Amino acid sequence: MPADREMILGKVRDALAPLHERAKLPSYDGAVELARTRADAADPMAEFAARIRGVNGEVVPDAPALAALLRTRGWMRGYCDPALWGSLEPHFGEGFHVELSFDRARVDDYQFGITRGAGAIAETGTIILNDTTTSTRLAALAPWAHVAVIPRKALHGDLMAAVAALGSDPNVIWCTGPSKTADVEGILIEGVHGPGAQIALFTA
DSSP: OHHHHHHHHHHHHHHHTTOOSOOOOOOOSSSOOOOOOOTTTTSHHHHHHHHHHHTTOEEESSHHHHHHHHHHTTOOEEEEOHHHHHHHGGGTOTTOEEESSOOGGGGGGOSEEEEEOSEEETTTTEEEEETTTOSOHHHHHSSSEEEEEEEGGGEESSHHHHHHTOTTOSOEEEEOSSOEEOTTTTOOEESSSSOSEEEEEEEO
């Protein structure tokens, strides 16, 4: 088995050897214009809320509403980015068990994860995560419910604006609603490769 593995990896290395540098990224400066009708584009927050609901995601208006939602669904044990917990803790109250350090060895213990989001896209209801703002990627992708706390100023109107704001972060994830797959028999199943509930909370 080790010999087979080395043989396969050797072929991959040989195939990549001639590629001394990566191809340049295309220029998005006005080069692509999507043909679309966006009736609610004048109100990005309303547009985002409508789009994320359309893919079975959710928006909560404030921290008390978030705590109430988690409690109603019985999601009482989870993780929160330490940078966020100071402003959220007063609204959670009794019964919640929130950890500020994510233990990989107990990944199945967490019912929810609250992390910072790098941004969002109104046009598609997409939440943007990256390594710079996400305290731990596993906390955003492993628990059943993921809550992204996003600054209102980071809500982009459309895909082109979001692409222009990508920056140089080495890892960017665009999450449009809960994780989904329809690989088996074309049946859509949510929560297979990631969160089964995707929740956005916008802050000033």
